[in-house]
Amino acid sequence: MADLLSDEEIEAQLPDEWERDGDEIVRTYEFDAYLDGVGFAAGAGGVAQDAFHHPEMTIGWREVEVRLTTHDEGGITDKDVELAERFDDLR
Numbered sequence: 001m002a003d004l005l006s007d008e009e010i011e012a013q014l015p016d017e018w019e020r021d022g023d024e025i026v027r028t029y030e031f032d033a034y035l036d037g038v039g040f041a042a043g044a045g046g047v048a049q050d051a052f053h054h055p056e057m058t059i060g061w062r063e064v065e066v067r068l069t070t071h072d073e074g075g076i077t078d079k080d081v082e083l084a085e086r087f088d089d090l091r
């Protein structure tokens with residue numbers, strides 16, 4: 001059970017390069033090659049499954065957009081922030 005973060009908590013805890021978009025936090029990772037993005041998404045998927053907390057990921061040309069929200073709570077919780085930090089560590 002994760003509690004919804006307040007606007008102030010989100011602002012304070014949002015990792016660098018991440019932005020808030022309504023009830024989601026979002027970051028677009030950029031890569032030198034398309035398959036580097038595909039590989040990142042695969043690794044992020046493994047981390048997500050390990051955390052059992054799953055992002056929406058859109059794989060584009062040399063970029064991957066990652067969106068996180070806690071569906072069970074209807075907004076942003078520390079689960080989203082923690083997973084964002086773990087994704088950043090994959091870089």
Ligand SMILES: C[C@H](O)[C@H](O)[C@H]1CNC2=NC(N)=NC(=O)C2=N1
Nearest residue numbers: 052053054055069070071072073
């Ligand atoms: C039952 C519930 O769907 C599961 O506990 C997990 C699965 N992955 C999830 N992922 C995300 N982003 N939010 C959730 O609330 C969530 N819930």
